[in-house]
Amino acid sequence: MRRFLPMAVLLAATAACGLGSSGAAPDPVERVPELKPDQKVSIVLESYNFGQAGPWTDTFNEVVAAFRTAHPNIEVTAQKPQGNSANPATDTISSLQTQMAAGHPPDVVQLGFSDLDFTVNQLKAVPLDDMVGKDEVTKNFEGTRHPYAATARTLGDWDGKTYGIPFVLSTPVLYFNTELFKKAGLDPAKPPTTWSEVKTAAQKIKATGKEGVYVDCLTKAAKDWCFQALTLSNGGRVISEDRTRLTFAEPAVTEVVSTMRDLVGAGAMPNRTQAQALEAFSRGDLGMILESSAAQGSFLKAAADKWTLGAAAMPGFDGKPVRPTNSGAALFVFASDPAKRRAAWELIKFMTSEDSYKTISTKIGYLPLRTGLIDDPAGLKDWAEQNPLIRPNLEQLTRMEPWTSMPGKNYLLIRDEMMSAVENSVFQGADPVATLTAKQNELGGLMAEGGS
Amino acid sequence: MRRIAGHVVLGALGLACVLPIYWLYAASLRRPGDVHDQSPLPWPLSLANYTDAFAKTDITGMLLNTTVIAAASAVGQLLIALFASYAMAAWRFRGHRVAHLLFVGTWLVPFQVTMLPNYTLLARLGLLETLAGVVVPTLCSALGVLLLREHLLNFPKELLEAARMDGRSSWTILWTVVVPVLRPVLAALGILLFINAWNEYFWPALVLQRSNAVIQLGIRSFMGTEGNDWGPLMATAGLASLPVLLLYLVLQRQIVNAFVRSGLK
Numbered sequence: 013m014r015r016f017l018p019m020a021v022l023l024a025a026t027a028a029c030g031l032g033s034s035g036a037a038p039d040p041v042e043r044v045p046e047l048k049p050d051q052k053v054s055i056v057l058e059s060y061n062f063g064q065a066g067p068w069t070d071t072f073n074e075v076v077a078a079f080r081t082a083h084p085n086i087e088v089t090a091q092k093p094q095g096n097s098a099n100p101a102t103d104t105i106s107s108l109q110t111q112m113a114a115g116h117p118p119d120v121v122q123l124g125f126s127d128l129d130f131t132v133n134q135l136k137a138v139p140l141d142d143m144v145g146k147d148e149v150t151k152n153f154e155g156t157r158h159p160y161a162a163t164a165r166t167l168g169d170w171d172g173k174t175y176g177i178p179f180v181l182s183t184p185v186l187y188f189n190t191e192l193f194k195k196a197g198l199d200p201a202k203p204p205t206t207w208s209e210v211k212t213a214a215q216k217i218k219a220t221g222k223e224g225v226y227v228d229c230l231t232k233a234a235k236d237w238c239f240q241a242l243t244l245s246n247g248g249r250v251i252s253e254d255r256t257r258l259t260f261a262e263p264a265v266t267e268v269v270s271t272m273r274d275l276v277g278a279g280a281m282p283n284r285t286q287a288q289a290l291e292a293f294s295r296g297d298l299g300m301i302l303e304s305s306a307a308q309g310s311f312l313k314a315a316a317d318k319w320t321l322g323a324a325a326m327p328g329f330d331g332k333p334v335r336p337t338n339s340g341a342a343l344f345v346f347a348s349d350p351a352k353r354r355a356a357w358e359l360i361k362f363m364t365s366e367d368s369y370k371t372i373s374t375k376i377g378y379l380p381l382r383t384g385l386i387d388d389p390a391g392l393k394d395w396a397e398q399n400p401l402i403r404p405n406l407e408q409l410t411r412m413e414p415w416t417s418m419p420g421k422n423y424l425l426i427r428d429e430m431m432s433a434v435e436n437s438v439f440q441g442a443d444p445v446a447t448l449t450a451k452q453n454e455l456g457g458l459m460a461e462g463g464s
Numbered sequence: 465m466r467r468i469a470g471h472v473v474l475g476a477l478g479l480a481c482v483l484p485i486y487w488l489y490a491a492s493l494r495r496p497g498d499v500h501d502q503s504p505l506p507w508p509l510s511l512a513n514y515t516d517a518f519a520k521t522d523i524t525g526m527l528l529n530t531t532v533i534a535a536a537s538a539v540g541q542l543l544i545a546l547f548a549s550y551a552m553a554a555w556r557f558r559g560h561r562v563a564h565l566l567f568v569g570t571w572l573v574p575f576q577v578t579m580l581p582n583y584t585l586l587a588r589l590g591l592l593e594t595l596a597g598v599v600v601p602t603l604c605s606a607l608g609v610l611l612l613r614e615h616l617l618n619f620p621k622e623l624l625e626a627a628r629m630d631g632r633s634s635w636t637i638l639w640t641v642v643v644p645v646l647r648p649v650l651a652a653l654g655i656l657l658f659i660n661a662w663n664e665y666f667w668p669a670l671v672l673q674r675s676n677a678v679i680q681l682g683i684r685s686f687m688g689t690e691g692n693d694w695g696p697l698m699a700t701a702g703l704a705s706l707p708v709l710l711l712y713l714v715l716q717r718q719i720v721n722a723f724v725r726s727g728l729k
Contacts, residue, residue, distance in 0.1 A: 058673075064688035065520040065676070065696075091673040096666045101689045110670075113580060114587040290691065295500040310691025316497040376690075 063100030158384035181340025545608030553616030
C-alpha cells in the first residue's frame with residue numbers, strides 16, 4: 013500500500029490532465045476508407061441495455077451475434093457502462109469519461125439525448141457526416157424500404173452535422189388503470205385529453221378510495237425531458253431557443269408548475285416520490301400516471317391478470333396544442349483508429365437496420381424509428397396489432413419536438429437545480445413564481461461560465 | 465416495570481431490524497403477479513421468481529465467483545495485516561511511526577479518491593474484466609493492520625524474547641508463537657473481512673464491465689431504465705444474503721466479537 017500510494021497520486025494527476033484536455037479544439041476528422049475484405053477489426057460497443065438482465069441483454073446479444081455473422085471480420089465486444097447507479101443508463105457519461113482517462117474509450121456508445129451538447133463539445137464524439145460522408149448517413153436514414161421518422165432523424169445532430177444516430181426513444185404517455193376508471197364512473201374509451209379533465213377524473217378516482225393521477229415530470233429524479241413537454245405545450249420554454257438564457261421563471265412555465273401544484277392541493281395527485289408512484293400504479297392503487305413509454309413493459313407485467321392497462325396521448329392545456337418531447341438515446345462513435353471507425357459505422361448501420369428493429373421491437377417492445385415497419389405485413393404489422401398500446405406513442409412520434417439539452421459543463425447541475433425548484437413548488441408547497449425566479453437568477457451565473 | 469419497558473423497546477428494535485430481511489424473502493416467494501402486494505404473509509407461495517432469476521442470470525457462477533473473490537480478498541488482507549502488524553509491533557525500526565501514520569492515512573482516504581488511479585493502473589496491468597482485478601487493489605486492509613497492531617502491541621514481549629532465546633527465527637516465532645495466541649482475533653477479523661468483501665459492490669461494478677460476474681452485480685441487473693424486475697431481484701438478493709446469514713448463524717459469537725473488537729464497523 014505504501015508503494016501504491018505515490019503511484020496512485022501520480023496516476024490521479026495524469027488522469028485529471030486527461031480529463032481537463034477534453035474541451036480542446038477537435039482534431040479534423042477525415043473520411044474513413046472501406047474495410048478491405050480480409051481486414052480484421054475488433055471494436056467495443058457500450059450500451060446500458062447490457063446492464064439489464066432478461067430480454068434487454070438477450071436481445072442485444074442476439075443483434076450483435078447477427079452482426080458477427082454478417083461481418084465475420086469485425087469482432088464486437090459488448091459491455092455495459094461502469095458505475096454503481098441502480099439505473100445503468102445514468103452511468104453512461106461518467107463511464108465514458110473514466111475510460112477516456114484510462115486511454116481506451118469504447119468505440120460505439122449509446123448515450124442519452126440530454127447529454128448531446130456535452131457529448132459533442134466536451135467528449136468530442138466523431139461527426140458521422142465527416143467520418144463516412146453526409147450521403148452515406150442520409151442513405152442509412154432512408155433505409156432499404158422504410159426510412160426513419162422525420163422527427164427522429166435530426167435528434168443526434170449538432171450545428172447541422174449528424175453526430176449520433178437516434179436509436180431508441182420514448183414520449184410521455186398517459187397510462188391508466190381501466191378498472192379504476194370504470195369504478196369511478198369514467199369511460200376508458202374516452203381518457204382525459206386536457207389537464208382540467210385529468211383533474212376531474214383524478215378526483216372521481218380519489219373518491220373511490222384510490223389515488224388519482226401522478227405526473228412523473230416534476231421531480232429531480234424525473235429529469236427535465238417531460239417537464240419540457242409540459243412547458244412547450246403551454247407555449248413556454250425552460251431555456252431560450254439559442255440556449256443562452258434560462259427562461260423557466262417566465263409566466264408560461266410558472267403557470268404549468270402552478271397547475272401541477274393545484275393537482276396536489278386538490279388531492280388529485282398524491283405527494284409521492286417517483287418510485288412510490290410507480291409502485292402504486294403497478295399495484296393498482298393509482299388511477300393514472302404520465303410516464304415515459306419505456307415503462308410500458310413493466311406496467312403490462314405488473315398488471316398481468318389483476319388489472320388492465322390503458323394508454324392515451326399526453327394531455328394538453330385548454331385550447332393549446334400538445335407538444336410532446338422525446339427521451340431516449342443515440343449511437344455515437346468515439347473510436348480514433350480509421351479501421352475501427354469504419355467498423356463502428358458498419359455496426360451502427362446494422363443496429364438501426366429494418367431487421368434489427370424487427371428483432372428489438374418484438375423482443376423488448378421499443379418503438380421502431382423506421383415507422384413504416386408498423387404497417388408492413390413483412391415488418392411489424394402483426395406485432396403492432398397485438399400491441400395496440402403503442403399507438404399513442406407512435407402517434408406522438410409524428411409531432412414530437414426535440415428535448416433541449418442544457419449547455420456547457422454544468423449542464424447536469426443546471427438541469428437538476430431547476431427540477432429541484434419545480435419539485436419544491438409542486439410537492440413542498442413553495443411559491444412557484446418566487447422559487448423559480450430565485451433559482452433562475454442563481455443559475456444564470458453557471459450558464460455564463462459553462463459555455464461550450 | 466423498567467425491565468419490561470426495556471424488553472419491549474429492544475423487541476421492537478429487533479423486529480424493525482428483521483422486518484426488511486423478512487420482506488425480502490416474503491417478496492421473493494410471492495407469485496410473480498403478486499410481487500407488488502403489501503400483505504405481510506405471502507400466499508400462495510411460489511418459487512417462480514427464483515426460477516426466473518436462474519433463467520435470466522448465471523446465479524451459480526456468480527455465487528462461486530463471489531465466494532472466490534471474498535475468500536481471496538479476506539485471506540490476502542489477513543496475511544498482509546499479520547505481516548505488517550507483526551513488523552510494526554515486534555521491532556523498533558526507523559520510520560515505524562511514519563509507517564503507522566501512512567496506514568492510518570490510507571484508511572482516511574475515501575475510496576472515491578483512489579478509484580480512478582486504481583482503475584487506470586489495472587488498465588495498464590491488463591487486469592480489467594478479471595476476478596484478480598477485483599481482488600488485487602483490496603489486498604491491503606488498513607483496518608486489519610491497525611486492529612492487529614493494537615493486539616500485537618499488547619502481546620507479552622516475554623514470550624517473544626523467550627522464543628528468540630530458544631533460537632527460533634522471526635518467521636518461526638510468527639507461526640508458532642504469535643499466530644496460535646492470536647487465533648481468535650484472526651478468526652474474528654477474517655470473518656469480518658470476508659463479509660465486507662462479499663458485500664462489495666462499487667469496485668466490482670467498475671472493474672467488471674463486460675459481465676455480471678459477482679452476485680451483487682447480478683442483483684443490479686434486474687434494475688434499469690424500463691423499470692425494476694422486483695421478483696427475480698428479490699430472489700437474487702435473498703440468495704446473495706443467504707451465505708452471510710448462514711455464516712452468521714454458525715459463527716454468531718465470533719462475528720459479534722469481531723465487530724466489538726474492531727469497534728469501528
